[in-house]
Amino acid sequence: MTGKILKGIAGFYYVHGGDETIYECKAKGIFRNKNVKPLVGDNVEFSVLDSVEKKGNIERILPRKNALVRPAVANVDQALVLFAITHPEPNLNLLDRFLVMMEVQELPVKICFNKIDLTDNEKRLALRDIYEAAGYPVYFTSTYDNQGIQEIKELVHGRTTVLAGPSGVGKSSLTNLLYPQADMETATISEKIQRGKHTTRHSEIFGMGGDTYLMDTPGFSSMYMEDMECNRLKDYFPEFEPYEDGCRFLGCVHIGEKTCGVKDAVKEGKINRSRYENYRLLYQELKEKRRY
Secondary structure: OOEEEEEEEOOEEEEEEEOOOOOEEEEOOOHHOOOOOOOOEEEEEEEEEEEOOOOEEEEEOOOOOEEEOOEEEEEOOOEEEEEOOOOOOOOOHHHHHHHHHHHHHHOOEEEEEHHHHHOHHHHHHHHHHHHHHOOOOOOEEEOOOOOHHHHHHHOOOOOEEEEEEOOOOHHHHHHHHHOOHHHHHHHHHHHHHHOOOOOOOOOOEEEEEEEEEEEOOOOOOEEEEEEEEHHHHHHHHHHHHHHHHHOOOOOOOOOOOOOOOHHHHHHHHOOOOOHHEEEEHHHHHHHHHHHH
8 A cells, every 4th residue: 555654753654545544654674774764755655464453564665756854854845934923033043044954955945924913014024025035935924813824825735845933933823724634633643642732743744635735843943054064055045146246256155255246235235134144154153063
């Protein structure tokens, strides 16, 4: 039988089979021997060991379209990163870190700011100016009064979307508005593993019908950059590229160089200063890591 892994916890994988049933599966030892770990979102072949208790074994992982490192999920079309516009105030350094990680993994990103019922239009415009100028589509929602929810439904339709963001920004509320059955499906799995359903501790995927899947991931409060050379960081800020012809040196990193098209663009307001300052902070962090 074939199916899709919805959730993985402590060596058990919950597979949505072709018969619309969730099976609790173990991965065969061959995966450990090959140092291959099944991921949420993987399409798999599995055998049913107990049709009453709904238990099985994963036999084979089908070819992946892609696989992300953080969050660890597979076969994704896009990322929807959710931050609150206020309460709590959006941490733009954290957002920029996430965007870099998605750029590294070559995954299209859409940005959504939630809780717009708690703030004014001026703040919305300021955030839109920052991120649309960097090439990222920006959406605004309120899960309190359903503002912008239809637009997000259209955005995720027919795609596999990974939903990510820090805790407390309304990810669970948005998931339940997009797919009300999510609470019920999570409860079914939670009952099997005797865990609470109200906090997302692990990545899980919801089949919303047809080719539409939504992956909910644990909230993150920090994101450390790993395994990246500091001089590569500039490649993951898309808004820099149009101005790099104005740099005197090939491979300019846009920090200390005197003749730099990117630094000039920042001074002229063509590149947002907040984004550039976060770039400088991340560059320094990577440089320090390399030193030690």
